[in-house]
Amino acid sequence: MSQSERTLIIGVGNADCGDDAVGPKLIDELARRGIETVDTVRSAGEPSQLIALFDRRATVYLIDAVEAIQSPGRIHRFDVSERALPAEFAQPYSTHGMGVHEALELARAIDSLPPIAIVYAVEGVQFEPGAAMTPEVQSTVAVLADRLVEDLAMPATSPE
Amino acid sequence: MMDKKSERRTIKVNYMARVEGEGGLDIKIDDNRVSDVKLHIFEPPRFYEAFLRGRRFGEAPDITARICGICPVAYQMSSSHAMEDALGVKVGGPLRELRRLVYCGEWIESHTLHVYMLHAPDFLGYPDAIALAKDHPEVVKKALELKKIGNQIVTVLGGREIHPINLKVGGFYRAPTKKDLRELAENLKRALDIARETVHFTSGLPFPDFDQDYEYVALRHPDEYPFCEGRLVSNKGLDIDISQFSDFIEEHHVEHSTSLHARMKGRGDYHVGPLARYNLNFDRLSPESQALANEVGLGPVCLNPFKSIIVRAVEIFWAVEEALRIIENYEEPDQSCIEMTAAAGTGHGCSEAPRGILYHRYKIDDEGLIRDAVIVPPTSQNQGMIESDLRKFVQQYIDLPNDELQLKCEQAVRNYDPCISCSCHFLRLRIDRDGVQYDSRPEGST
Numbered sequence: 001m002s003q004s005e006r007t008l009i010i011g012v013g014n015a016d017c018g019d020d021a022v023g024p025k026l027i028d029e030l031a032r033r034g035i036e037t038v039d040t041v042r043s044a045g046e047p048s049q050l051i052a053l054f055d056r057r058a059t060v061y062l063i064d065a066v067e068a069i070q071s072p073g074r075i076h077r078f079d080v081s082e083r084a085l086p087a088e089f090a091q092p093y094s095t096h097g098m099g100v101h102e103a104l105e106l107a108r109a110i111d112s113l114p115p116i117a118i119v120y121a122v123e124g125v126q127f128e129p130g131a132a133m134t135p136e137v138q139s140t141v142a143v144l145a146d147r148l149v150e151d152l153a154m155p156a157t158s159p160e
Numbered sequence: 161m162m163d164k165k166s167e168r169r170t171i172k173v174n175y176m177a178r179v180e181g182e183g184g185l186d187i188k189i190d191d192n193r194v195s196d197v198k199l200h201i202f203e204p205p206r207f208y209e210a211f212l213r214g215r216r217f218g219e220a221p222d223i224t225a226r227i228c229g230i231c232p233v234a235y236q237m238s239s240s241h242a243m244e245d246a247l248g249v250k251v252g253g254p255l256r257e258l259r260r261l262v263y264c265g266e267w268i269e270s271h272t273l274h275v276y277m278l279h280a281p282d283f284l285g286y287p288d289a290i291a292l293a294k295d296h297p298e299v300v301k302k303a304l305e306l307k308k309i310g311n312q313i314v315t316v317l318g319g320r321e322i323h324p325i326n327l328k329v330g331g332f333y334r335a336p337t338k339k340d341l342r343e344l345a346e347n348l349k350r351a352l353d354i355a356r357e358t359v360h361f362t363s364g365l366p367f368p369d370f371d372q373d374y375e376y377v378a379l380r381h382p383d384e385y386p387f388c389e390g391r392l393v394s395n396k397g398l399d400i401d402i403s404q405f406s407d408f409i410e411e412h413h414v415e416h417s418t419s420l421h422a423r424m425k426g427r428g429d430y431h432v433g434p435l436a437r438y439n440l441n442f443d444r445l446s447p448e449s450q451a452l453a454n455e456v457g458l459g460p461v462c463l464n465p466f467k468s469i470i471v472r473a474v475e476i477f478w479a480v481e482e483a484l485r486i487i488e489n490y491e492e493p494d495q496s497c498i499e500m501t502a503a504a505g506t507g508h509g510c511s512e513a514p515r516g517i518l519y520h521r522y523k524i525d526d527e528g529l530i531r532d533a534v535i536v537p538p539t540s541q542n543q544g545m546i547e548s549d550l551r552k553f554v555q556q557y558i559d560l561p562n563d564e565l566q567l568k569c570e571q572a573v574r575n576y577d578p579c580i581s582c583s584c585h586f587l588r589l590r591i592d593r594d595g596v597q598y599d600s601r602p603e604g605s606t
Contacts, residue, residue: 044229044322048273048307098277102290109293110301129226 007038007152008057012045012064012100018131019072019124022140023063025133029145038152047103054107059116061151063144064100065137068123073136075144076121080104081113089121118151120144169562169593185569186416187550188592192558196592197550199543199573201417212533217243217502217524218329224520224535228579229322230273233266233314234513236327237388238520238535243329245403246507246524247500254493255331257486258317261341262327263387263511264483265313268351269321270514271434271472271479272310274577275362276303279469282571283365299361302354306476309344309351313483316340331497341487348484355477356452362473363456368568370553371463374545375424376436379512385444385478386437388511393440394430402510405519411536422541429544432516433576434471435462449478465549465575472577502528513538515577539578546576562593 009030011023024042031040043049045064054060066089068074078085090101100119107113122144124137169189188196208227212220220239225232237259244251251259276299277289286292293300311321316336318324326333377398381390392408393399400408411420424430442450442460453459453474462471504526510519516538523532553572557565 046311046322047277048269048304049311049321051304052308098289102288105290106293106300106304109290110297110304112301 005058007059007061008053009038009040009061009063009148010050010053011040011042012050012062013042014044014129015042017129018126019122019133019137020065020127021133022065022122022124022137022144025138025141026063026144026148029141030148033145033149035149045099045103047098047106050100050103051107051110051112054112054114054117057114059118060114061118061120061148062100062104063120063122065124065127066121067127068125070123071136072123072125072134073140074123075140075147076123077147078119078121080117080119081115084108085119085121089119120147169595170597172592172597185550185573186592187554187569189554189558190594192594194551194554194558197547197554198416199547199550201419201543209533209535212522212530215530217246217522217528217530220520220522220530220533221327221329222325225323225327227535227537230270230579231266231513231515231518232323233262233318233327234511234518235520236324237263237511238509238513238518239522240327240329240509241388241511242507242509242520242522243524244500244507245509246505246522247503248505249330249498249500251331251498254335254491255497257490258332258335258493259327260387261483261486262314262317262324264479264486265310265317267310267479267514268476268483269307269310269314270577271476272303272307272358274514274574275358275469275472275476276300276307278577279571279574280362280365282567282574283367283469302357306351306354306358309347309480312344312347316344328497330500331493331495333496335493335496338490338492341490345484345487348480348487352477352480352484355473355480359452359456359470359473359477362470363458365469367464367466368553368556369464370466370549370556372465372549372552373463374431374436375427375429376439377424377430377432377517377541378436378440379510379517380440381444383444385441385446385482386512388509392510392517394424395439396427398424402519403508405508405510405536406521406534409536409541411540417543419540419543420536421543422536423544429548430541431465431545432538432541433468434475434514434516435465435468436516437512438462438471438474445474445478446481448481449474452477466571468575502526515539515579516541537579539576542576542578546573546578549575 011027013020013023015021015024027040027042085101122140126134172186184200186198221236224235224239227235281288281292315321319326375394375396377394379386379390380393392402409422410425411422414421439461458470506523508521510517519536521534522530525531549572557568
């Protein structure tokens with residue numbers, strides 16, 4: 001199998017900033033489970049880096065924390081292959097106001113977005129440097145890993 | 161067009177996108193005269209200078225690098241040089257060259273981000289880089305390629321591209337091999353062409369007439385375009401050792417900013433950044449960079465802050481050239497750093513961050529613990545200049561409708577690529593025009 005055919009899972013976030021660690025922790029959890037059929041990587045979410053990671057990938061999953069809209073620990077799944085993230089999840093929290101949403105839309109504009117692109121967004125409330133993950137978000141790591149395993153076993157365009 | 165008979169007009173930009181950190185802008189216009197301009201910085205104070213106290217001298221580069229995700233190398237360089245100054249150590253040879261190389265990487269990634277993603281949309285009438293990319297995908301593809309090589313340099317030398325972890329007082333934890341750098345060289349050769357195109361692209365943008373009589377302040381080195389060394393000079397007679405920084409420059413607090421403003425004692429506001437570096441060091445650029453600047457009509461002196469976008473492009477080209485030169489001449493050092501023993505002393509460091517001079521001063525005790533720290537970032541130094549520019553610029557465009565005036569003001573602020581986290585992501589513009597309030601982001605909006 002060539003690399004471009006391997007699914008890439010990107011854990012976006014900062015492992016030292018409370019609930020922002022959910023992406024990196026998910027990558028750790030997949031490694032712990034020994035899942036070898038996909039590639040995994042951690043990312044701070046810088047757009048040019050994310051777009052470089054998308055290069056020649058057929059399927060990409062991004063796992064990121066978002067500021068709680070309803071309740072911490074709630075998991076949202078968005079198929080962004082054809083349309084942008086909903087506005088309430090597209091807030092520019094990253095450096096210079098450019099983050100995951102901007103990376104996805106820039107990639108779409110320059111025809112560099114993988115044909116299948118899925119975002120898992122986990123609502124968090126604690127993003128301070130040095131803070132621990134809240135129990136609500138911590139508990140989503142195993143759930144996310146289970147859902148990814150289910151996703152990988154079926155076509156990635158399943159309903160949200 | 162506004163009714164010239166109205167009395168007061170207020171324009172408020174609550175949050176302006178495409179700048180780093182959190183700030184806003186209030187402009188008051190009375191009887192068609194700009195009566196007040198305030199660049200509000202409401203990013204919470206971060207107290208770095210306070211919590212550096214009591215930490216070991218060797219911790220300063222890693223702690224201060226966390227001040228900014230865009231220019232961490234600048235913080236590592238200024239703090240390392242300050243500590244080495246305090247301990248009487250000079251880093252030379254390949255280690256010095258590697259420091260210049262990693263700084264090239266930071267300039268390339270930071271300037272490219274600003275030129276294409278943050279500032280170019282203003283000139284071309286797009287709300288953001290995504291809209292620009294929809295109409296000009298090839299331009300944005302090349303921009304991303306150029307930025308990528310900057311990221312690669314920082315990753316190879318710094319261990320990772322954001323908040324690098326391989327730089328330390330005295331040098332590096334691990335020096336790269338020749339092979340590590342040869343791989344970068346191939347991408348840099350391609351980047352040189354994109355950088356040249358970037359200079360041509362920026363020079364073709366439409367610019368307002370806005371030449372200004374600033375006092376430009378930058379480092380000047382006897383032989384090199386400046387990164388970490390040299391005297392602090394200006395076009396109006398300043399020529400000092402960096403240890404005299406506080407003798408000539410003072411910081412002061414203004415009510416509307418959580419970031420201290422800086423001014424030249426007895427003279428006032430001054431300008432730091434690419435325009436200052438370029439105007440004071442054109443003769444230190446490579447012949448190819450000088451020729452390219454001349455080719456696009458920039459010349460050795462540029463007085464229009466809006467043309468700083470061209471200057472940044474020239475600096476990207478130069479940084480790519482310089483990176484290639486360093487890699488071609490690189491000899492692996494015998495040791496990755498100079499070990500040093502703690503001793504009491506005071507040290508000064510000043511380096512040219514992408515946005516301008518970044519000054520650090522530390523006092524350490526005989527156990528090597530930091531007793532006092534002073535950090536003066538470039539955006540702090542430029543705040544007064546931004547307000548001064550806006551007073552003149554708004555007056556020049558005073559008849560524009562508020563929404564058009566807002567866009568012009570945002571463009572003018574972005575001339576400085578302000579990093580408010582260092583000293584602010586969004587800026588809110590509020591204009592009070594003869595008592596009529598305009599707010600780009602009314603309360604309750606997102």
